[in-house]
Amino acid sequence: MAGPRTTVEAQAFYRMYRSYADIPNPWDRLRWCRYGLDLLQKEVAAMVGMEEWLYRDLESGTFHRSFTPELADKLAALYGIPVEDILDDYTLFLHRGGGAFLRRYREAKGWNRQQLADHAKVSRTSIRCWESGQKTISQKCFCHLVENLGSDFSSMLRM
Template identity: 90%
Template structure:
């Protein structure tokens, strides 16, 4: 389907490509990085779970000798990079208060406070809303 690793747009297809390149089974990879086989199967199918921790992402990237960013979609990369803390740094880089960020993102100020303080994790649905309302510079900070 793909001619080279660079042609692969989706993280789950990159996982599969790398695993095939090492001639490993899904259960072998799961065992090597200390995760459940069902979770690894889900990762390769494009179904990411909250249990896909930064530590697991780092282990897979190390096993496959690729940058961790190659394995993560924008939402999972956001969580991997600190989620609420990253949101706080974005807000501060803009010189915004929480209220201003909430207005731009079209979410409540309470949500911003809870996310930034780590009291709550940003859901994938809310992340998409943030990305849509804050624009491309919000997503570009993930890849920096």
């Protein structure tokens, strides 16, 4: 188990990243913050009310459906950082409401569902199901959306 009390690992980690701003991915940001508070993974998990295995997986870069927006908010509050810092684009998309975010994006562009479907290269039925919450967008479909909608979609997500 990785923990701040294993100083060799923490020292190696701090050599890899000189500052928080240097960390390019959410899972290492979680580890940086945990080390900074001198906490073990199981302690963080207990403090925010999540299973230890889930927190361990988050620090290894594995996303789980059981990583809810509420847990993300609790971790961000514990570490005193913006929630966007600990979420990859897909989990941030889900955190921002998934289909509801997609509807807001479409409306901001002034598009109807068919126009969004044409730009995203998916069916209008998929757009309708995602926006209505009948279906959750899979990570694979999300990546397809990002690829086809371009940087303005990603930029709006990070705002």
